[in-house]
Amino acid sequence: FGDAGRYKEDSLLITLALDCYKQAYQNASDINIKVSALNEIGAVLHLELQHNDAFVLFQYALRNKNIDDRTKILSLWGIIRCLYPGETFLSRDIAIKVLPYYQELIYLFVKVYPKDLIGIGHKYAELGYISRTAGDINYVEYCHNAITYQADHKDYHFFTELRNVLIGIEYHKSP
DSSP, X not given: OHHHHHHHHHHHHHHHHHHHHHHHHHHOOSHHHHHHHHHHHHHHHHHTTOHHHHHHHHHHHHHOTTOOHHHHHHHHHHHHXXXXXXXXXXXXHHHHHHHHHHHHHHHHHHHHOTTOHHHHHHHHHHHHHXXXXXXXXXXXXXXXXXXXXXXXXXXXXXHHHHHHHHGGGGGSOOO
């Protein structure tokens, strides 16, 4: 079958996954299961490059009251991926749109995963980059937090992320 057969197989798997998630959403009585199903549908739509539909679905999922913080994190992460998939240069306009979602994400991430110091450090480094690109003056604080959470770890990827944020600091008259 070649590529055509592979495409049909992928299409069938996507259809089955979407149907399964829709049934989970419709049949679940627990709000966290319902919202998790919405997040999974949004993730599939995002993978299928239907970013606008996925974005709307993630926003709808986030609006549900009484969902736990882990589920909110997944909805926020979906929104962030739709706004900025990370494959291109982050423009100021996109950074401004992403910033409030990422700020809420990091707040919840620290609350839910307080022992994941490496993950928190990475998230603060990313927030520093987004914040700096958006023109937010808090980016130095976010970078400081990233360094604080990473103090005992020697993680090459983290320091690469942080270096990308801090490179421009020497050009600004800030502490």
